[in-house]
Structure formats: structure tokens, C-alpha cells
Amino acid sequence: QTVVTQEPSVSVSPGGTVTLTCGLSSGSVSTSSHPSWYQQTPGQAPRTLIYNINTRSSGVPDRFSGSIVGNKAALTITGAQADDESDYYCVLYIDSGIWMFGGGTKLTVL
Amino acid sequence: EVQLVESGGVLVHPGGSLTLSCVASGFTLTTYWMTWVRQAPGKGLEWVANIKQDGSSRYYLDSVKGRFTISRDNAENSLYLQMNSLRAEDSAVYYCARWTLYSGYYHIDQWGQGTLVTVSS
Numbered sequence: 001q002t003v004v005t006q007e008p009s010v011s012v013s014p015g016g017t018v019t020l021t022c023g024l025s026s027g028s029v030s031t032s033s034h035p036s037w038y039q040q041t042p043g044q045a046p047r048t049l050i051y052n053i054n055t056r057s058s059g060v061p062d063r064f065s066g067s068i069v070g071n072k073a074a075l076t077i078t079g080a081q082a083d084d085e086s087d088y089y090c091v092l093y094i095d096s097g098i099w100m101f102g103g104g105t106k107l108t109v110l
Numbered sequence: 111e112v113q114l115v116e117s118g119g120v121l122v123h124p125g126g127s128l129t130l131s132c133v134a135s136g137f138t139l140t141t142y143w144m145t146w147v148r149q150a151p152g153k154g155l156e157w158v159a160n161i162k163q164d165g166s167s168r169y170y171l172d173s174v175k176g177r178f179t180i181s182r183d184n185a186e187n188s189l190y191l192q193m194n195s196l197r198a199e200d201s202a203v204y205y206c207a208r209w210t211l212y213s214g215y216y217h218i219d220q221w222g223q224g225t226l227v228t229v230s231s
Contacts, residue, residue, distance in 0.1 A: 031215065034215045034216045034217065036216075036217035036218065038155070038218070040155075045205060045221040045222065045223050045224055046147075046155065046205070046218075046221055047221075048217065048218060048219050048221075051212060051215065051217030051219070052212050052213050052215045052217065053215075055212070055213075057219070087154075089154060089155050091155075091157065091217075091218070093216070096169070097160060097167065097169030098157075098169055098171075099145075099157040099160065099169075100157060101147070101154060101155040101156060101157055102154070103154045104154040104155065
């Protein structure tokens with residue numbers, strides 16, 4: 001059973017740079033995985049951040065960027081701000097019409 | 111303005127049934143794959159099911175296969191999730207969402223606000 005892996009929690013200092021990753025328990029993430037990233041704050045619906053590997057959704061600040069690094073998708077925040085403190089999820093296409101979200105990364109800015 | 115509005119979430123007993131609805135506005139439903147994503151209390155997002163534009167293809171999370179049915183009525187701009195044989199672990203906020211194809215790759219670009227389903231005796 002394939003699992004999408006994310007760091008459970010990560011912390012960053014205000015103004016710092018942090019990279020969150022999204023991998024597969026078996027295999028590598030590639031463009032055919034259609035990776036995309038979503039931000040969610042408590043009590044709110046998710047917000048689309050990054051798609052098509054590195055395209056920012058409308059209104060997303062340019063401090064957010066996406067990439068594929070090695071065998072994982074990555075979300076980088078450059079110059080983190082306090083209001084970036086959120087949960088971040090990736091979703092990947094697995095196979096045969098099946099998609100899977102990662103377990104999410106709780107980002108703390110302190 | 112593009113909007114997805116879910117309804118139908120309630121408290122239901124284990125083994126019971128429920129149908130969630132999602133009304134789309136501001137865009138033509140027929141153009142898009144649609145999906146249900148759920149989030150159990152304090153847990154992460156979980157993809158549940160997808161349905162193709164014309165309803166001809168449907169895909170499900172293994173744990174709901176045979177119990178849940180995703181459907182759509184494009185004329186009514188509506189998406190549905192019929193849930194049978196409900197279990198406590200199906201308790202979650204259920205989000206209706208839209209898949210968009212951009213440069214050959216899919217992503218979710220619109221989310222509803224969610225509707226809460228609680229399965230408990």
C-alpha cells in the first residue's frame with residue numbers, strides 16, 4: 001500500500017527559509033504524480049498554493065515556490081512570516097484513478 | 111464568483127445512510143472532474159472519490175469502495191456523495207472540490223467550506 005509521506009512538523013524562524021517535502025513510500029515523485037500543495041489553517045477549508053510543480057495559485061505570495069528535488073516534491077517558503085504558520089498538504093496521483101494526500105506538515109514560525 | 115456549497119452533514123448512527131450534496135455556481139460543472147475530500151477531527155485531508163465530467167468514470171478510496179457512491183447532475187450543477195453502512199471512522203468534514211487541468215497536470219483549484227458528518231450511537 002503506497003503512502004504519501006510528509007514531515008509531521010517543521011519549524012522556521014521569522015524571515016527564514018524552510019522546505020517541506022512530499023514523497024512516496026515506494027517510488028519517486030515525478031511530474032506524472034501531478035503534485036500540488038495546499039495550505040490550511042484551523043477551522044478553514046484548504047487553500048490551493050502550488051500546482052503544476054511550481055505555479056502559484058492566484059494571490060499566493062512569491063515567497064512560496066515548488067519544485068521536485070531528487071525523488072520528492074518540495075514546497076519552499078523563503079522569508080517565512082508569522083501568518084505562514086499553518087498545516088501544509090500535498091496530493092499525488094498514485095495510479096488507476098487514485099489520488100492520495102500526504103499526512104500534512106504542521107509549520108511553526110518561531 | 112466560483113462557489114461550491116455543501117450540505118447534508120448530520121449526526122447518523124453506525125450502519126446508517128446519508129447523502130451529501132454540493133451545489134456549484136459561477137462555472138459550468140460539465141467541464142470539470144469533481145471530488146470529495148474528507149478530514150476527520152484533528153486529522154489530515156483524505157481523498158475519498160472522483161467523478162469524470164460525464165459521470166462515466168468514478169474512483170474511490172479503498173475503505174469506502176462498495177459503501178459510498180459519487181454522482182453528479184450537471185443540469186442541476188450538483189455533485190453528490192451517497193454514503194451507506196456508515197462507520198465511526200467515516201466521521202469527518204466532507205469537502206466538495208473541483209479538479210482543474212492546467213498544462214497537462216491536474217490540481218484542486220476550488221474548495222467548498224465543508225459539511226460535518228458525525229457517525230455515533
